[in-house]
Amino acid sequence: EVQLVESGGGLVKPGGSLRLSCSASGVSVTSVWMNWVRQAPGKGLEWVGRIKSRTDGGATDYVAHVRGRFIVSRDDSENTLYLQMNDLKTEDTAVYYCFTDDVWDSRRGEKVDYWGRGTLVTVSS
């Protein structure tokens, strides 16, 4: 069974930093494209960034307004995905989810998604 578990959220002041973790089991964070998405309170889903699989080069991509402040990385030995968030702003307040999508499940013969339950980040003075 695949599980993704986020941690590291909390209260941080504007301008501060925080690192989120997404611990994976049942799937290798190296072999799939891993994403971060966030959801501000009462709002919709916003894709934040991703890291490609090792076989696809491992490059990272971000939504424009976090580029230069957020960094997606992974630790292959820990099978963990990270989101380093710097220079945080109040508008970064949200629940942050890690997920992987477009994964072909050969046993079921379909594409599947795996999502964590999210971790809340609150940016406030």
Next chain:
Amino acid sequence: EIALTQSPATLSVSPGERATLSCRASQSVITYLAWYQQKPGQAPRLLIYDGSSRTFGTPARFSGSGSGTDFTLTISGVEPEDFAVYYCQQRANRRTFGQGTRLEIK
């Protein structure tokens, strides 16, 4: 970045009625479009991928259609458990989500 616009923002239907939700992309996403259902306090749940492929756990009353820039999610007879927020997501270039359609009880 590819923008997705969902309509309507809120859709009110009675149980048993048909619900039609729309998603329009700012440029072609071919058929690389997915639909998600989200209930309060839960992560999104994948219903449809590649425009029209239903996941194993998605009831047959849910169907997706469209290609290019215009897509539709249809629920042929809404059940009480279907009242939730629905998001479209494009997978053609990075990822983008629409702003969501809230399906509420009339």
